[in-house]
Amino acid sequence: MKFLHLGKYPIKHQVVLIALITTTLGLVVALMLLVYSELQTAARVMQDNANVLTRLVGVNSTAAVSFQDPEAAQEIINALGSAPDVIAATLRSPSGSIFAEYHSAHPAHAEVLAIVEGHHDDADHPDAPFGSPRHPIGLLLGAPFLEIANPVLVGDRQVGTIEAYFDLTPLRNLVHKRILTASAVLLAASLLAWLLASRLQRLIASPIENLAQQMQRVSETRDYALRVSPDSRNEIGTLMDGFNTMLDQIEARDAQLRIAKEAAEQANQAKSLFLATMSHEIRTPMNGIIGMAELLAYTRLNTEQSRFVGHIRTSADSLLRVINDILDFSKLEAGRMTIEARPCDPRAIIEDITGFFLHQTIEKKLNLRCDIAPDLPARIEADPDRLRQILINLVGNAIKFTVQGEVHLKLEHQTEVLGERLAARLHFSVRDSGIGIEPAVLPQLFTPFTQADNSHARRYGGTGLGLAISHELVQLMGGKIGAESQPGKGSTFWFSVVVPILAAESAALAQPEPVAAGVVPDKPSLAGLNVLVAEDNAINQLLATMQLEELQCMATTVDNGREVLEQLARERFDVILMDCQMPLMDGYETTRRIRASEAEGERIPIIAVTANAMEDEREAALACGMDDFLTKPYSHAALQNALLRLARPGALAGQVHCD
Amino acid sequence: MRSLAAGLWLLLALSASPQAGDAGPTAFAETEVKAAFVYNFAHFVRWPEGNMARSGEPFRYCIFDDTLAALLAKAVAGETLDGRPLVVLRQPELRNLQECHLIYFGEQSVLGPMLQADVLRRLASSAILTVSDQPGFAARGGMITLVRKRGRIHPVINTDATERAELRISAKLLNLATLTRDGKGGAP
Numbered sequence: 085m086k087f088l089h090l091g092k093y094p095i096k097h098q099v100v101l102i103a104l105i106t107t108t109l110g111l112v113v114a115l116m117l118l119v120y121s122e123l124q125t126a127a128r129v130m131q132d133n134a135n136v137l138t139r140l141v142g143v144n145s146t147a148a149v150s151f152q153d154p155e156a157a158q159e160i161i162n163a164l165g166s167a168p169d170v171i172a173a174t175l176r177s178p179s180g181s182i183f184a185e186y187h188s189a190h191p192a193h194a195e196v197l198a199i200v201e202g203h204h205d206d207a208d209h210p211d212a213p214f215g216s217p218r219h220p221i222g223l224l225l226g227a228p229f230l231e232i233a234n235p236v237l238v239g240d241r242q243v244g245t246i247e248a249y250f251d252l253t254p255l256r257n258l259v260h261k262r263i264l265t266a267s268a269v270l271l272a273a274s275l276l277a278w279l280l281a282s283r284l285q286r287l288i289a290s291p292i293e294n295l296a297q298q299m300q301r302v303s304e305t306r307d308y309a310l311r312v313s314p315d316s317r318n319e320i321g322t323l324m325d326g327f328n329t330m331l332d333q334i335e336a337r338d339a340q341l342r343i344a345k346e347a348a349e350q351a352n353q354a355k356s357l358f359l360a361t362m363s364h365e366i367r368t369p370m371n372g373i374i375g376m377a378e379l380l381a382y383t384r385l386n387t388e389q390s391r392f393v394g395h396i397r398t399s400a401d402s403l404l405r406v407i408n409d410i411l412d413f414s415k416l417e418a419g420r421m422t423i424e425a426r427p428c429d430p431r432a433i434i435e436d437i438t439g440f441f442l443h444q445t446i447e448k449k450l451n452l453r454c455d456i457a458p459d460l461p462a463r464i465e466a467d468p469d470r471l472r473q474i475l476i477n478l479v480g481n482a483i484k485f486t487v488q489g490e491v492h493l494k495l496e497h498q499t500e501v502l503g504e505r506l507a508a509r510l511h512f513s514v515r516d517s518g519i520g521i522e523p524a525v526l527p528q529l530f531t532p533f534t535q536a537d538n539s540h541a542r543r544y545g546g547t548g549l550g551l552a553i554s555h556e557l558v559q560l561m562g563g564k565i566g567a568e569s570q571p572g573k574g575s576t577f578w579f580s581v582v583v584p585i586l587a588a589e590s591a592a593l594a595q596p597e598p599v600a601a602g603v604v605p606d607k608p609s610l611a612g613l614n615v616l617v618a619e620d621n622a623i624n625q626l627l628a629t630m631q632l633e634e635l636q637c638m639a640t641t642v643d644n645g646r647e648v649l650e651q652l653a654r655e656r657f658d659v660i661l662m663d664c665q666m667p668l669m670d671g672y673e674t675t676r677r678i679r680a681s682e683a684e685g686e687r688i689p690i691i692a693v694t695a696n697a698m699e700d701e702r703e704a705a706l707a708c709g710m711d712d713f714l715t716k717p718y719s720h721a722a723l724q725n726a727l728l729r730l731a732r733p734g735a736l737a738g739q740v741h742c743d
Numbered sequence: 744m745r746s747l748a749a750g751l752w753l754l755l756a757l758s759a760s761p762q763a764g765d766a767g768p769t770a771f772a773e774t775e776v777k778a779a780f781v782y783n784f785a786h787f788v789r790w791p792e793g794n795m796a797r798s799g800e801p802f803r804y805c806i807f808d809d810t811l812a813a814l815l816a817k818a819v820a821g822e823t824l825d826g827r828p829l830v831v832l833r834q835p836e837l838r839n840l841q842e843c844h845l846i847y848f849g850e851q852s853v854l855g856p857m858l859q860a861d862v863l864r865r866l867a868s869s870a871i872l873t874v875s876d877q878p879g880f881a882a883r884g885g886m887i888t889l890v891r892k893r894g895r896i897h898p899v900i901n902t903d904a905t906e907r908a909e910l911r912i913s914a915k916l917l918n919l920a921t922l923t924r925d926g927k928g929g930a931p
Contacts, residue, residue: 147915150783151898152776156919238786239824 096289103281108274115266126258127221134232134250137167142234142246145175149183149236149244157184171229172200173248183244193251199228200249224252225259291320308335359414360696366407367695368621371717374400375627378720409549416556423560427586428468430510431456434495437475444483451490457497461508463586470557475512477550478577482516489517506585513578521569529567530555610727611636616657618648620666628661631723645669649677659731664694672708679709689730776896777889778814781847781874785824787913790844791870801830803842808849848875870908881923901925
């Protein structure tokens with residue numbers, strides 16, 4: 085059926101069309117055969133009759149011819165006049181002369197009679213062969229008349245010839261009539277077939293249409309609980325059953341997937357909770373170690389003791405970095421890492437880094453070289469903490485894997501247009517003269533938990549997360565990161581980010597956060613500040629007390645939130661250091677209660693202290709009314725700055741550095 | 744003239760010789776027509792089975808007329824009737840007449856009227872077709888008389904005589920001919 089191009093029509097039209105075509109074709113063939121065979125029969129009967137008639141006249145006229153009686157012959161031949169389709173007949177002597185003849189007087193025959201007579205003017209007599217073979221109907225329809233000739237025999241001697249001419253008009257009329265009838269039958273039957281098919285197509289088309297509608301509804305509403313009700317037991321019913329079965333399966337799978345998804349989400353939540361708990365549990369003692377080591381460094385120590393304290397600090401820092409790496413990585417993995425955009429000075433970032441690694445390079449006797457393009461924009465919009473984190477990773481690695489030679493840190497830039505704003509493409513690169521990396525390992529460097537060589541991990545330590553974190557951070561910033569290396573000849577790690585350039589005038593507001601380095605000596609005094617420390621861990625209580633004493637503050641410690649409220653009722657404090665996780669009443673609840681009980685215009689500054697480094701922890705703390713946030717372990721300087729910001733705002737205002 | 748032309752045509756048809764327009768004396772032409780009639784009667788008359796029993800036996804024309812006999816002999820040469828050869832006997836012996844199938848008594852018959860009547864009487868119940876152009880032949884017991892009518896030769900058939908002889912005349916011939924009875928009854 086391809087030739088009909090039926091595929092583009094709806095099924096109901098196809099069904100009707102097929103029924104119509106089939107019926108019409110069958111009818112045409114049947115009618116053609118029927119009409120043809122009927123006409124053939126009619127032609128045969130007509131010829132047979134004509135033949136018999138002619139032969140009869142011939143036989144009857146033998147005596148008349150034999151005994152030369154033209155009157156008798158005329159009488160016999162005239163009898164042909166009773167046959168309506170005889171036009172003319174001639175009885176001839178063997179020599180061809182006419183013995184008797186008959187011409188029809190019927191007016192309808194006049195025309196053909198003229199043809200017959202004209203025909204005899206230039207033709208032999210008779211020109212039809214004796215024995216009159218039957219002519220096919222096609223030949224008859226084309227001929228003007230039918231001529232039949234028979235010999236007149238007496239015994240086996242021919243005494244004459246009889247020729248008769250028959251009118252073919254009745255046969256032609258019959259043909260016309262039959263063709264007309266057949267056409268009428270065909271038309272009527274096709275009409276009937278069309279009517280029937282139009283009604284019956286619903287049997288086939290409507291279940292299919294129904295199914296198609298149901299399927300569309302299911303796919304539109306995504307309601308897989310819908311079912312098709314099969315109303316027939318044939319293939320369409322099977323199709324509908326199949327569709328229903330598919331819906332069952334989809335529904336079942338949906339349910340399974342929902343369960344699996346819920347399980348996965350639960351597992352993920354459990355993991356996050358575990359990470360948060362672990363982070364808190366580790367940071368709390370780390371706070372003690374780092375804080376105590378710091379405090380110890382301020383006491384009078386001999387050289388050996390100083391070195392030991394230094395080692396404790398370095399080790400604690402390393403451990404803290406590892407914990408931070410793992411936290412960062414799990415944040416990145418959960419997609420919860422956000423990149424900030426705030427004004428900062430790129431040059432300051434590089435200087436921070438060199439300051440940060442100064443001690444290490446000196447210890448390893450390495451040369452840390454730093455190149456900054458002189459026309460570098462002074463103020464950009466970026467996340468300086470993250471940029472610093474990436475650079476610490478790259479430079480830290482370079483120092484770690486370099487035994488001798490130098491580490492070269494370079495910052496180049498290129499001005500670009502980012503939308504309507506002017507932007508700079510910052511290209512950071514860190515080149516070292518270290519051991520280098522095998523080419524085969526290079527592509528895997530930025531995937532997590534991969535180090536150039538497992539033996540390196542043993543020799544040099546590290547989580548193997550640094551580069552993976554850097555890679556993720558650069559991608560979050562919309563930048564690129566890469567590495568080139570040759571074993572034995574050192575490596576170059578680089579990354580580039582496009583950042584908007586800000587006007588240099590407001591650069592004064594940029595506040596490079598001081599890297600942990602000791603207390604800045606010329607800061608305003610916090611002496612006499614009355615601080616309430618809410619902390620359930622005894623070591624951290626002690627640490628906080630000693631740090632505050634170092635800052636010449638007065639410290640009162642309590643173990644939980646309830647004691648805070650009790651203490652506040654008894655005494656007035658300038659500031660509260662509030663640990664968030666405490667037994668009986670946690671820091672959040674305590675803060676909410678304090679804020680609720682405070683009168684108009686009265687507000688005691690509260691600094692949240694928590695071992696949870698997660699971002700949402702800070703938000704939760706600020707949301708319940710706390711004013712600042714310190715993450716354990718916090719440095720001496722961080723505490724000092726927080727206290728200055730909250731308790732001595734006026735004092736600090738005059739002390740702002742302008743770089 | 745018309746009868747002459749017709750007679751000539753018939754003769755020509757029989758002899759298949761295309762010599763139309765060769766007009767002869769009237770009497771001769773008439774004899775020719777009569778010869779043709781005599782020849783043709785054999786085709787339109789059926790003899791009883793017994794008479795024709797032996798197949799292959801010739802059909803005998805016994806002619807008491809010299810002119811006609813000659814003409815007929817010419818016409819029958821090589822012809823057959825139902826597979827029988829046709830034989831013309833001129834002025835046959837009287838004792839052999841029983842073997843004839845058809846006897847023609849011409850005007851110039853050698854038999855006298857008395858002898859002829861006697862022969863007819865003797866052959867009355869035999870299956871022999873008797874033909875003559877003598878007037879009153881039927882009344883004397885003859886079967887077919889050739890008469891002149893409207894300028895043409897016309898057969899007159901005595902059906903009583905043919906019935907007596909058990910000869911069956913073809914309806915086609917009966918249609919053309921004038922029928923008569925001799926009053927002596929049909930049955931033998």
